Amino acid sequence: MSESSNKYDFTTIEAKWQQHWEAARPYKVTVDSDRKKYYVLEMFPYPSGRIHMGHVRNYTIGDVIARYKRMRGFNVIHPMGWDAFGLPAENAALKRGIHPAAWTYDNIAYMRDQLKAMGLSYDWDRELATCDPSYYRWEQLIFLKMLEQDLVYRKETTVNWCDSCATVLAREQVIDGCCWRCDEQVTPRIMHGWFFRITEYADELLADLETLKGWPDKVVTMQRNWIGRSHGLSCDFPIEGSHEKLTIFTTRPDTIFGVTFMSIAVEHPLVDTLVAGTEFEQEVRDFVRKTIAEKQRKSVDEELEKHGVFTGAYCVNPFTSERIPIYVANFVLMEYGSGAVMAVPAHDQRDFEFARKYDLPVRQVIVPPGHDTASDALEEAYTEPGVLIDSGEFSRMDSEAAKLAIINHARDHGIGRRATTYRLRDWGISRQRYWGAPIPIIHCADCGIVPVPEKDLPVVLPGSDDPNGSHAPLHQQEDFIRTTCPTCGRPARRETDTMDTFVESSWYFARYTCPDFMDGPLDPDQTGYWLPVDQYIGGVEHAILHLLYSRFFTKVLRDLGYVAIDEPFKNLLTQGMVIKEGRKMSKSKGNVVDPNDLIQRYGADTVRLFSLFAAPPERDLEWNAQGVDGASRFLNKVYRLVQANKTVFAGAPTVQNLDGLDTYSRNLHRKTHQTIKRVTGSIETNFHFNTAISAVMELVNMAAGLVNENRNIDPAVLRECCETTLLLLFPMVPHFCEELWQQTGHNHTMDTAQWPTFDAEAARENSITIIVQVNGKVRSRLEVDSDTDNETLERLALADERVMKFIGAGKPKKIIVVQKKLVNIVI
RNA sequence: GCGAGAGUGGCGGAACUGGUAGACGCACUAGACUUAGGAUCUAGCGCACUAUGUGUGUGGGGGUUCAACUCCCCCCUCUCGCACCA
Numbered sequence: 064m065s066e067s068s069n070k071y072d073f074t075t076i077e078a079k080w081q082q083h084w085e086a087a088r089p090y091k092v093t094v095d096s097d098r099k100k101y102y103v104l105e106m107f108p109y110p111s112g113r114i115h116m117g118h119v120r121n122y123t124i125g126d127v128i129a130r131y132k133r134m135r136g137f138n139v140i141h142p143m144g145w146d147a148f149g150l151p152a153e154n155a156a157l158k159r160g161i162h163p164a165a166w167t168y169d170n171i172a173y174m175r176d177q178l179k180a181m182g183l184s185y186d187w188d189r190e191l192a193t194c195d196p197s198y199y200r201w202e203q204l205i206f207l208k209m210l211e212q213d214l215v216y217r218k219e220t221t222v223n224w225c226d227s228c229a230t231v232l233a234r235e236q237v238i239d240g241c242c243w244r245c246d247e248q249v250t251p252r253i254m255h256g257w258f259f260r261i262t263e264y265a266d267e268l269l270a271d272l273e274t275l276k277g278w279p280d281k282v283v284t285m286q287r288n289w290i291g292r293s294h295g296l297s298c299d300f301p302i303e304g305s306h307e308k309l310t311i312f313t314t315r316p317d318t319i320f321g322v323t324f325m326s327i328a329v330e331h332p333l334v335d336t337l338v339a340g341t342e343f344e345q346e347v348r349d350f351v352r353k354t355i356a357e358k359q360r361k362s363v364d365e366e367l368e369k370h371g372v373f374t375g376a377y378c379v380n381p382f383t384s385e386r387i388p389i390y391v392a393n394f395v396l397m398e399y400g401s402g403a404v405m406a407v408p409a410h411d412q413r414d415f416e417f418a419r420k421y422d423l424p425v426r427q428v429i430v431p432p433g434h435d436t437a438s439d440a441l442e443e444a445y446t447e448p449g450v451l452i453d454s455g456e457f458s459r460m461d462s463e464a465a466k467l468a469i470i471n472h473a474r475d476h477g478i479g480r481r482a483t484t485y486r487l488r489d490w491g492i493s494r495q496r497y498w499g500a501p502i503p504i505i506h507c508a509d510c511g512i513v514p515v516p517e518k519d520l521p522v523v524l525p526g527s528d529d530p531n532g533s534h535a536p537l538h539q540q541e542d543f544i545r546t547t548c549p550t551c552g553r554p555a556r557r558e559t560d561t562m563d564t565f566v567e568s569s570w571y572f573a574r575y576t577c578p579d580f581m582d583g584p585l586d587p588d589q590t591g592y593w594l595p596v597d598q599y600i601g602g603v604e605h606a607i608l609h610l611l612y613s614r615f616f617t618k619v620l621r622d623l624g625y626v627a628i629d630e631p632f633k634n635l636l637t638q639g640m641v642i643k644e645g646r647k648m649s650k651s652k653g654n655v656v657d658p659n660d661l662i663q664r665y666g667a668d669t670v671r672l673f674s675l676f677a678a679p680p681e682r683d684l685e686w687n688a689q690g691v692d693g694a695s696r697f698l699n700k701v702y703r704l705v706q707a708n709k710t711v712f713a714g715a716p717t718v719q720n721l722d723g724l725d726t727y728s729r730n731l732h733r734k735t736h737q738t739i740k741r742v743t744g745s746i747e748t749n750f751h752f753n754t755a756i757s758a759v760m761e762l763v764n765m766a767a768g769l770v771n772e773n774r775n776i777d778p779a780v781l782r783e784c785c786e787t788t789l790l791l792l793f794p795m796v797p798h799f800c801e802e803l804w805q806q807t808g809h810n811h812t813m814d815t816a817q818w819p820t821f822d823a824e825a826a827r828e829n830s831i832t833i834i835v836q837v838n839g840k841v842r843s844r845l846e847v848d849s850d851t852d853n854e855t856l857e858r859l860a861l862a863d864e865r866v867m868k869f870i871g872a873g874k875p876k877k878i879i880v881v882q883k884k885l886v887n888i889v890i
Numbered sequence: 891g892c893g894a895g896a897g898u899g900g901c902g903g904a905a906c907u908g909g910u911a912g913a914c915g916c917a918c919u920a921g922a923c924u925u926a927g928g929a930u931c932u933a934g935c936g937c938a939c940u941a942u943g944u945g946u947g948u949g950g951g952g953g954u955u956c957a958a959c960u961c962c963c964c965c966c967u968c969u970c971g972c973a974c975c976a
Contacts, residue, residue, distance in 0.1 A: 069929070281894055285971055288893070292948060293975075313976060326976090367974080397976045406976090412891095504904050603970080619910060677902060677914070684967090692928080699929090720906055744906090754904065758913035764914090771931070834910050839957045841910060879956050884909050889956050 071664025071799065080798040081867055082177060089814040090129075090184045092140050102593055103129040104572055104632075106601030106609070109146045109740050110170035110192075114177045116641040116648060116674075116686065117602065119658045122765040124638060125600045126679050127184045130794035131746055133184075136820035140593050142575040143178065143185040144403035145171050148196035148564045152230055152498045156534055160597045164527045167194055177658065181667045182295045182797050193567035193577045198574065200521030201555065201567060201584035202635070204217060205501060207514050207625050214260045217512065221330075221373035222491060224252035229263055229536070231256060233563060236608065243608075251358075257560060258781060261615045265290055265485045268614055274691035277634030279681070281303070282606045289607050290488025296470045297401070298327065298479035300378040300387065300626045307333060309378050309389065312400035312472045312484055316466035316473070319382050320454035322406035323408040323418065323850060326392035328402040329354045334374070334391060343375035347391055354393045366817075369394050369417050373715045381403075381478040382455070382469075392417065400484050408444065415444040428454050429462060466843035490612065492563040493884050497524070497534045499561025507548035507555040516549050537561065558711040568609055569616035572631060585625045600680075603637035611633070612851050624650070636750060641674075648686075653845035668796035669695040675752040675795055699761060705785050705803050712807040721825070727769055728777035735784045736826035738762040739819050742791045753796065759791050790819050835860045835886035837869040845886075860886040 084090070108118055129141040145167075154165035159166070171192060179186070191198055206735065209215045223232040226240040231254065236243045259266075269290050272283050295314035302309055303730035308494040309325060329351040338344040350372045350775040357367065371392035378387050387405075393411060395404050408418035418425050420530050427437035429449040437452065447480070448462030457465045473479030501522040503515035515522055525543040526532020533540055537559035548555035554686035566691040570584070595617075603610075610632070617631040640647055641656040661670045673694035718724075718732055738758050745755035766784050769776055785807070793800040793813045804813050828849055832855055835843040843865040847856065860866055870890050877889040 154942075281970085284894060288972060291972090291975065296974085311976080315976080359958070369974080394974045394976095396975065404976045413976075484975080486972095517913095606971080673915095679903085682896090682903090685917070687902065689916055691901070695927090697915085703930090754914080755901090757904075760914055830908075836909085836957075839909095877956060879909090881909060881957095885957090887909080887956050 069703065069704060070699050071329065071802070073798070075180065075667060076802045077180075077667055077798040078485045080801050081182060082606075083801075084182075084184070084811075086186070086281075088186075089812070090139075090141060090186045091140055091188055091877055092186055093717060094589065095594065098138040099592055101132040102596045102600075103132065103139060103141045103577075103598050104596045104600070105143075106569070106599070106605065107144045107146050108174065109151070110167055110174055111151060112170050112173070114174055114658055116656050116658060119181065119670060120641055120674045120680075120684060121177065121602070121638055121673050122181065124184050124334075124636070124798050125598075126181075126671075126797075127675065127752060128598055128600075130797065131818065133814070134790070134794070134816060135531055136817070139188075140576070140767060141185055142189040142578075143183070143187070144189070144571060144575065145174075145193065145691050146568050146571070147171065147192040148199075148499045148561075148562065148567060150230075150496060150498065152494060154533060155740055156498075157302055161527070162530050162532060163195065164532075165530050167498075169191075181671065183201065183369050184797070189575050189578050191498075191571065191574060191576075191785040192444050193564070194498070194527075194572060195522075196521045196523050196531060198571075199567065200320065200479065201574070202500050202562065202570070203503040203515070203520050203522060203586055204517060204568070205620070205625075207517065207520075207672050209259065209365070210223060211620060212623070214619060215257060216260065217255060217257050219253060219255050221251045222256055223249045224863075225249050228496075230496050231491060232707055233491050233565075234661040253300065255363045256491050257562075258469040259490040259492055261490045261612075262485055262487055264615055264618050265487050267294065267618060268487075268611065271614070271630055272284075275632075275635070278632075278638055279603075279635065280308075280889075282603065282635060283609065285606045286332070286611055287513065289487060289611065292483060293485075294481070294483050296466075296473060296479050297482035298381065298405070298473055300380060300405070301331075302337070302389075303379060303386065305334065305376075305407075308332065309403050310401045310406045311403045312482055313405055313842070315407065315410065315466070316469040317448075317451060317454075317457075317460075317462045318407040318410045318559070319405065319452070319469060320457070321379070321426045322380050322383075322385075322387055322405045322407050323424045323426055324397045324406045325378060325389045326406050326414070326417065327374075328395040328397040328405045329391055329393065330397040331391070331395075331402045334492075335378040336373045337389060341375045343373065346372055347374055350391060362571050369413065369420065371417060371421065375420075381473075385715060388423075390417075390421075398488065399486070410446055412444040415441070416836065425701060427451070428452060432461070476715070490563075490615070493560035494563055494888060495536055495538065495559070497536050497560060498826055499564060500524075500567065501537065501552040501661060502558045502562055504558035505546055505548060505555045505612075506558065507551065507676065508551040509553060509755075510548055511553075513548055513550050513555070519549070529723060565608060565612050566616075569612040570620060573626060583618070583625070587627075590626050590628075594626060596632045598634045598636065599632035600636045600638060602640070603810060607876050628748070635670075636680060638680045639678065641686055643686045645685070654798055661691065665695050666798075669685050669698060669798040673723075674758065676756045679749070679751045692772070697763070698796065700767060701763055701788060702799075702803065704770065705789070705807065707770065708781055708785060709807060711778040711782045718777070718778075718779045718783050718825075725775075727774040729782055731766060731776055732780045732825055733828070734762055734765050735780070735787050736821040737789060738824075739791065739821035740826055743818070745819070752767070755791070755794070759788060761810055763788060771773045784853070787819050788814070790816060831883055832882075833860075835863055835866050836885060836887040837866060838889055842866050842869050849883065853882065856886055858878050860888065861880060 072804045103125050107122050129139050133139045147167050155166045156163040223233055224239045225247055227245045227247040228242060237249050240249060242249055270294055272287055275283055293314050296316035297312050299308040299310050332727055338347045371390040374391055376389045378389055380387050408414040408425040410429055428451060431449045431454055449799040451457050451460050451465050457468055470481050500526055503522045505513045507513050526534060538542055544556050546555055546557050573585055573590055575587040580586040593710050597640060613631050620626045646652060649657045675693045676692055676694060743760040744754040745751045754796055789800045789804055801813050830846055831849045833845040833847055843863045845859050858877055871886055873888050873890055875888045879887040
C-alpha cells in the first residue's frame with residue numbers, strides 16, 4: 064500500500080472544500096417563515112492579530128452545533144464579525160506608527176483567513192466590524208433614543224481611573240482593584256461622565272434570570288449577586304441642633320432599638336457641616352484625608368482595620384428618642400445605601416468590632432428563639448434572626464414580623480420607608496480615548512447639552528479614513544471639537560468621550576440579522592424571525608460584564624420598539640479555557656500553542672476533532688500534543704476503512720432483512736444504530752462531543768476489526784456503517800467527511816444531508832449480561848436472552864457454579880433481582 | 891469570610907433516574923509485519939498479594955441501602971466569583 068492511500072491528504076482536501084464553500088456559499092441564509100430557525104452564535108473576537116486556541120475551541124464548538132442543527136432541518140444562522148474598537152489598536156498604533164484603523168482592518172483580514180482555514184460554516188455575508196461607521200452610527204442613534212428616554216445622563220462622580228490606559232473604567236471592569244485589561248492599579252478620580260441607567264432595569268434583570276433555564280446556574284448566580292438587591296428600611300435620624308437629618312439604610316430594622324452609635328462614610332456630604340467650627344473639626348478632617356489616601360493605596364485583599372473618629376455631633380433615634388453619637392468610619396461605603404449606617408454592635412460583627420475598639424456600648428435586642436433575656440457578655444455579634452427584647456412595643460416579636468412592623472411604624476410616623484438597594488451601579492460608558500464610537504453630543508454655552516441631530520449621524524471618528532490621520536484622544540483634536548450648535552447655530556464644542564466598547568458588543572447579535580439595513584439599527588422583519596439567539600457560546604469570563612450589558616440592552620431595545628424579545632440568549636454554553644501544563648496559555652509562560660502551526664501540521668479537521676474530544680466543552684481543556692496525534696490517527700483509520708471498502712458504496716442495497724444476516728453483520732448493524740443513538744443523545748443533552756466521538760470510535764474500531772479479520776460483512780451493513788460514520792462526524796470534521804462522501808459516489812454535498820435516525824429495533828441487544836453478586840460483590844456473569852424473566856434469572860444465578868461456591872450450604876437470606884441488570888444474593 | 895463548582899489509573903476523561911468503576915483516547919509493555927517506522931495490526935495495562943485466584947479501590951472519615959463515584963452528615967484540597975453591600 065502506498066503512502067498516499069494510507070493517509071489522507073488534508074492540505075489538498077481542506078483547500079478544495081474551503082474553495083467550494085467560498086464559491087457556493089452554502090451557509091448563506093435568508094428568512095424562511097416555513098422553516099424553524101436556529102441562531103448559533105459564538106462571542107465575536109477582538110481583532111488582536113491572530114486567533115488563539117481559545118478561539119479555535121469556541122468556534123469549533125459553535126460550528127459543530129450549527130452544522131448539526133442544519134442536518135436536523137433547521138434554518139441556521141451562524142454569523143461572525145469583529146469587536147473592533149478598543150485600546151490595543153491605539154497602543155499598537157503608537158508603537159508601530161500606523162493608524163489604529165489600518166492596524167485593525169489588517170488584523171481582521173488576517174484573522175478572517177485563519178477562521179476560513181478552520182472550515183467554519185459562517186454566513187460571511189453578515190460579517191460586520193463594530194469600528195465601521197455603518198455599525199456605530201446606529202449605536203449613536205440608540206444612544207440618542209436612550210437620551211430621550213432619560214436612560215442616559217451625565218454626572219460628576221468619583222470614577223475608576225486607569226493611568227496606564229488613560230481612561231475611566233466601569234465598576235465591573237475593575238478586577239481586584241486593577242484594570243481588567245492591563246492589570247494596573249486603578250485610582251479614584253472625580254470626573255464628568257456619561258452613564259446608562261442600568262439600575263432602572265435592575266428588578267427586571269433580576270427577575271428574568273429565572274427565565275434563563277438554558278444558562279449555567281453559576282452564571283445566573285453571579286449575575287444575581289452582582290445585582291445584589293436587598294430590601295429593608297430607610298430611616299431618618301434627626302441631627303441634634305440642626306435641621307439636617309441622617310438617612311440610613313438597614314436590612315435589619317428589627318435591631319433598631321439596639322443602635323448605640325452612627326457610622327458615616329468619610330465622603331459623606333454632612334461631614335463638613337457636622338464638624339465645622341467645632342473642637343472636633345481638625346481631628347475629623349485629618350482622619351478623612353488619611354482614610355481617603357489609604358483607600359486609594361489599599362491593595363486588594365487587605366481588609367483595612369476598622370477606624371473611626373467621633374464627630375462631636377449627635378442624632379436622635381426616632382424609635383427611642385435616645386441621643387446617638389455620630390462617628391466617621393473608614394469601613395462605611397459612600398457608594399452603597401446612603402453612606403450612613405446605624406450601628407448595632409450586638410448584632411453586626413463590624414459594628415461589634417468597632418464598639419469594642421472604641422469602648423462603645425453593646426445593647427442586645429435580639430435573643431435566640433427560646434431565650435428571653437440577654438446573655439451576659441457577647442464574644443461576637445449575634446447576627447441570626449431571633450426574638451426581640453427591650454424593643455418597646457415590638458418586644459417578643461420574632462425578627463421577621465418585627466421587620467415588617469417596624470417598617471410600617473416608620474412609614475406611619477413619617478420617619479422612614481420601605482427601601483430597596485442594589486449593589487449594581489449605573490453603567491459609566493465614557494472613555495477618554497480615540498478608538499471608540501464618539502458620543503453624539505454637542506456642548507453649547509447657551510443651549511447646554513445638545514444631541515447631534517439624527518440626520519447628522521454618524522459622528523465619524525476623525526482621521527479614521529486616512530492612514531495618516533490623527534489618532535490622538537478626541538479631547539486633543541481641536542478640528543473635531545469645534546462645531547456649531549444645532550439649536551442656536553453659535554460656535555459650540557463636541558463631546559470628546561467615546562463609548563465603552565462593551566456598548567458595541569451589547570447589540571451586535573441583533574445587527575447580524577440585518578447588517579446592511581439602512582433605515583435604522585434593526586430591521587423588524589429580520590429580528591422578528593431570527594432573534595433571540597438560540598445558543599450562545601463563549602468564555603465564562605464574560606459572565607457578568609458582557610452578558611449583563613447585553614441583557615440590559617435587549618430590554619432597552621425592546622422598550623425603544625426595535626426588538627420584540629426580553630432576553631437575548633436563550634441558551635448559554637460557557638466553555639472552559641484551553642490550558643497547557645495545567646496553566647493558562649500565555650506568552651509570559653511560554654506555553655502558547657499557535658493554531659496556525661497545528662493546522663499546517665495536522666489539518667483543521669484534526670485540530671477540531673482533538674479540541675472536541677479532549678474534554679467536555681464546559682471544562683478546561685488540557686492541550687496535549689500526543690493527543691492530537693491520536694485524533695489524526697483516528698481520521699486516517701476512518702479514511703482507510705472507507706477507501707478499502709469503496710466498492711460497497713457502488714451498488715449495495717439498504718439493509719432490509721435482518722434475519723438473513725450473519726452474526727457479525729448483525730452485530731455491526733446493531734452497533735451502527737446504537738452509535739447513532741448515543742451520538743445524538745450526547746449532542747442533544749449537553750453538547751458532550753467527547754463522548755459522541757468515543758462512540759463513533761467504538762463503531763469504527765468494530766468495523767475495522769471485522770474487516771481485518773476478513774469477516775464477510777454484508778455489503779449493505781458495511782455501507783450503512785461507513786455512511787453513518789461520515790454523517791455523524793460531518794459536523795466535527797467537515798472537509799474530511801465531504802471528501803469521502805464525494806469519493807464514495809454521492810451526488811450531493813453533505814451540507815444538504817440529513818442527520819441519521821436510529822432504528823430502535825435494530826439497536827436492541829438480544830442477549831444481555833446479568834451480573835450476579837453475593838453480598839454485593841460480583842461473583843459471576845450470566846449471558847441471557849434480553850427478555851428472560853426474573854424467576855428464571857434467580858434460578859440461573861443460584862445454579863451458577865461460581866455462585867454456589869460462595870453461598871455454600873446455607874439458605875440465602877434475601878435475593879434481589881433487578882430487571883435486565885443483576886441478581887444480588889444476600890447470605 | 892460568603893457563594894458556586896470540582897476532586898475517579900501514569901495522563902485527558904467515561905459511568906443513564908443508586909445496580910459490571912475505569913468506555914474512548916494518550917502514554918507505556920510485549921509481539922507481528924517491515925529496508926525502515928513518529929505507519930499499521932495483535933495482546934496486555936488501577937493497586938496489592940500467598941496471581942488461571944483473592945483482596946482492595948472513585949480526596950479523607952462516618953452514615954443510609956441487598957447494593958454508593960452516584961444519596962445524607964463532617965472534614966481536607968483545588969478552581970472560579972464576590973469581598974467591609976449595612
